[in-house]
Amino acid sequence: MNNIDIDSLSDAELRTKLIEYGFPIMPITATTRQVMKKKLSLLIENKNRVGSTDGRRSLGRYSSEEETDDEVKAIKIQKNRRVTMAAPTSSTTIKPVGKFISNPEVGTSSPNIESRRSVTTNKSSTRTSRILKNARDAFDTGSESESDVIASELSEPMDISLKYEDTYNDLPNTRRSTPIRSSLYSPIKSSDHSFAATKNVSFASPSSRYSTSYTESSSALPGSLASNYAAEALSSIRTRTPTACYTTVSPASTRSSIDLNPNDTPFLSNFTKRLSVLSSNKKTDYDSQNDLVKEHDTNGSTMFGARSYLANFRATRGRDPIYNYKSRGNDSGKGSFVSYAVLVVAALFFIILAIVYLGMRSDTSMITSGYISPICNFHDPQNKKGINCINEDQVQNAINLLNSIRPELHKKAVAHRCVDPTIKPQMSEAEIVSFCQSNYGIKDAVMIRNDLKNLEVLLFSNPGWGVRLAQTENNDVAVTEDNLAKNMETAIFNLDKKVTSLVFLNPDVPYSCQVYNYVTKALYTILLIAGIFGILFLLRYSFKKFRTYEKKQKDEVNSIVDKILDLLQNAAQEEPGYVVINHARDAILDIKDRQAKRKFWEKAVQSIIENESRVRLEVQTVQGESFEVWRWIGSANLSMTGEEIGTKYRPGRRIVDVDYFTNKAFKFPHKNCKTPEVYIKCEIREGCFSTYILECKQCLEQHTVHSEDPESDLLDVNLAFVGGMSKIASNSGLYQMNELCSFMHIPTISGENFENSWKKIKEYPETKTAVTPKVIEKAETTILPLDYDEKMKTFLQELEKDIGVVEVLTQDQRNAELWFQERKKRLTASNFGRIIKLRDTTNREKVVNNLLFSTFKGNFATKYGQDNEPNAIKDFEQMTGKIVKKSGLIIHKDHPFLAASPDGLIVKENALVEVKCPYKAQNSTIEEAVNKGEITYVTYEDGKLTLKRQHEYYYQVQGQLHVTGKTHCYFVVWTPKGLAFEMIQSDDDCWDRMFDKLEKFYFDHMLPEILRNV
C-alpha cells in the first residue's frame, strides 16, 4: 500500500478504502479528491505504524512460549478463553501461527494481580510434572506467561490442567507457603487425579464458604473438574494474596469422573453467583465458562474437548448473553402481568362497592322508627300542644300521613330539579288535604288537617327526614331556602297571612338528572371561560390592530417627511432656495387626498419643525404676502471651490461645543444593538458649523448631531470666527482666515458664507455678543466669492512666492516644519516615479489622499536611511574629493507646483547628489547586495553601477535634475561596507514625457484636493 496506489484509485475505490480505514464517508468530488487522497495516505501510514508494533508484540509472544508442541486446534479455544478469561486490559490480538499465546503486555506492566489460566492437555501423564514445574518456575520468576492448550484428540488420555495463578507482588509470601503447595502437588504426581486448592492466607480459613465447598467437592468427588475462582481472586485484590493453583487431571481410565455430580452444583452456583456480582462484561465472559462446565455436565469427558470448544465458541458469539436477556425479559413480563391483574381486580371491587353504596341510598323509604316525637307532658308548663309537642296517640297518625305524602313530595322535588323548574316542589296544606282525599279516600278533611298540624310539629323536631315546612306569600312560586319557617310558633303566627306548605328541599335526584345537572353546569362554566377568553382575545386583537394602525400612520407621516425633504433639497438648488409650506403640501399631496391626509400633513410639518435640523423655518414675503417657508440649509454651499458639496467626512479639526456634542452623541438611539459601532456617515458643513449624521454599523440607526447648540446664546461660530478675524487685524479677510484655518487644519468657511457672516456681524447688536464687531466697519474688505479658477490662481501665485526663501529655510528638510508645509502643496521629485508609473485604472483619488494625508511617519528602514545619509555623503566626499552642501526644498522656477529636495548639491559644479542607503543591504558590499537581490534597482558590473532606467528612482533623479536645473546627478548607493555611484545626465526627452503626466496629475487630481482643504 503506498501513495501510487492511491493516485490511481477511482473515486469509488477511494471511498471504500477510506471507509475501510474507519474514516466517515465523505463525498469525493473533483475538489475534495485531493484532500481525501492525502487523508487516506495519512491513514495508511498510521495503520502501518500500528501494524508494525502489533507484529513486534506477537513476535515477542511467540518467542516467549516454550512448550507448545502439539495442539494446533486449540488456538481457537485459546482465543475464546482469552476473550473470556483475560483481564480487561489485555489486548486480544491473535497471531495466526501462534500455538501458544501469552500476554506480555499485561504480564510485564501490571505487577498486581492477573488471573492466569493455563489449560494444558498432554498426551502423556508425564507431561504434568513438567507443567507443574513450569508453574513453579512461574512463581519463582514472577513471570506470568500463560499457557492454554487443549487437546482435541478424544481417544488420548487427557490431562486437563486448569491452572489459575494469581500472582502478586508479594512473591516471598508465595514462597513461604511452599509446604502447602507441595502437599497439593504431590497427589497429582501420585494419582494423576486430584483436586487441589492453594490459598496462602484466607483461602485456608474455614469460615470461607468457598473453601468449604471445595472441601465438599474434593471429598465427594476427587478428581472432578475443577474450576477456578477468578472472581474470588479479583475481589481479594486488596486484602489477600492468595495463590490458587488447581490442577485437574483426568486420566483416561477414570474418564467418567469428569462428570459432575450434584455435589458440584452448589459449587458452580456459588461460582456463578459470585460472578454475577462482577461487572457486566466480566459476567458474560464468565458465563461462557459456566457454559463450558455445563457441557461437561451433560456430555461427559468423551466429548469434552470438542464440546468445550463449541461451547466457548458459542459463548463468544454472544448467544448466551442473548439468552440471558431473553429469559430476564420474560420474567419481568410475567411479574408485571400479575400485578396488573391484582390492580384491575381491586379497582373493579371498589367500583362495585361504590355502585352498591350509591344504589342503597334512598330517602324515599318509609319512616317507621328512629324519629323523635315530642310527646306532650301535662306537667311541664313549657309544653304547648300543637306548638312544640303533640299527643302521643296522634304521633302514629302523623307519621302515616308523612309516609303517604312523602313519595309525592319527593317526586315533585325531583321534577322541580330535573324536569322543569316551574313545577313547584312544595305541597300546600290544601293540596295535601285534597291529595289525601283523592288518593286515599279519606273523607274527613279536619282529621287530615289535624294530623298535618301534628306532622308539622314533628317535622321541626326531626330535620333528618328532609321534609321541611315553608311559608310563602302565595302558592305561585317554588319555595326556596329563605321561605322555610324557623319554628312552629312563627309558622302558627303566619298561618293566616301566608300559605303553609311542605317541601322536600334536598331530594336525592336520579343519576341521569345529576349528570345532566353537572354537564349543564360545566357547560355554563366553559361558556363563561370561553367568553372571558374571547373578550381577552378581542382586546389583544384590537390592540394589535391599533398598533399596526399607529405604525401605518407613522409610516405615512415619515413618507411625507421624506417627500418634503426631497422637495426642499431640490428647491435649494434653484432660486429662491426656499419653499412655502403650503406649496410644499400642494406639491406632495394630491388635491383629492389633501383633506383626508390633513392630519398626517400636520404631523409631518410638526416633525420637520421639531426634528429636522437641516430645514430652517423662515418667514418670507412671497408676492406681497408673508408666508412661512422652509429653507434647506443642509446643502448650503459649503465648498469654496463651487463644486457640488461633498457630505463626506473630512478628517481634520473642528470647532465644537464639546459638552453639547458629546451629550447629543451619547443619546444615539440604538435599536437593540449589542456592539454599537458608530461612525460619522456624513458631515454637512456650514462654515465652521457642522452637522454630523452618525450611523451605527450594527443597527443602521442614524442620528444627527450638531457641532454646537444651534439655539445657544453664544454667537454663531461662523459669525464669531469672522468677527474675531476682523478684530485681529483691520485688513484681514477671507484669505487670512483660510490661512489660519489651514494651519489649524480646520475646514474653513466658504467665500459666500464669509461674506454673509461679514455682513451679519456688522449689523449684529453689540450687546448680545461677546465679540464686538465694531472694528469691522473700518476693515471692510472687498471679499468676493472665489470661484475655483480664482482660488487656483491665488494658490498658484502663492506657490511662486518666496521660492528662494523656502529653499534656504528648508535646508534641515525633515526637521523644518516649513518643509512639510511646502511639500504638501506641490509634487515632489520623490513621488514622480510613483505618479509616472500609475496605471490608467488606478484610482487617483487614493493616491492623492495618500500623498496629502499620509500618516506615514517613517519606519526602521527610512530611519536607517536618514541616519546613514551623512555617513554616505562623507564617504562620497572622501572618495571623489567633491564638496557637498545641504539643500532645502527647491521649487521649479517656471512650474512652482513641482519641487525637489535633493540630498545634496555639489559645490562648484552644476550637479547634485542623491544617496540611497538600502536597509536590506546593511551587511553586504554593493556587489554582494546586488547579486543577492538585496538591491534591485541597480545593476553592478565590473565595479560600474547603473541605475535601471525604468525604476522610480530614475524618475526621481531626472525630476530633481529638471526641477533644480542642474545638468547631472551623482546617484550614490551606500552600504556600511562600500559605496558606488553613477553619474546620471539630465535627460530632456524623458523629462518631457514625465512633465505631461505630472502636470496632468497635479492639476486634475491633486490641486482640487489641495484647494478643497486649504
Add this chain to the structure above:
Amino acid sequence: MANTSQKHKNFVAEPMGDKAVTELAGVGEVLGDRLAKAGFDQACVVLGQFLILKRNQELFKEWMKDTCSANSKQAMDCWQCLDDWCGEFL
C-alpha cells in the same frame, strides 16, 4: 477564538448573498484571485466546498492550502468564518 477580525464580524453578521470570495475572513486579494481562478469566485461556492467537506476543520484547511496555497492562519480564519456563518444562518 476570543477575537475575530472586523472582516469576520462583517461576514458573519449577515447572509452572504452573492458576496465575493474576498469577503471571507482570511481571504485577501491574492488568495481571492487564486480561488477565483480555481472556480471559487463567490463566497457561497467556497461555502459549498466547506459543506461538502462536512464542516471538517482539518479537511477544509487542507483543501484551502491545496487550492490557493493559503497558510494555516488564513485557512483557519476562513474555516472559522464559514463555520460561524453556518452556525448563524444555516
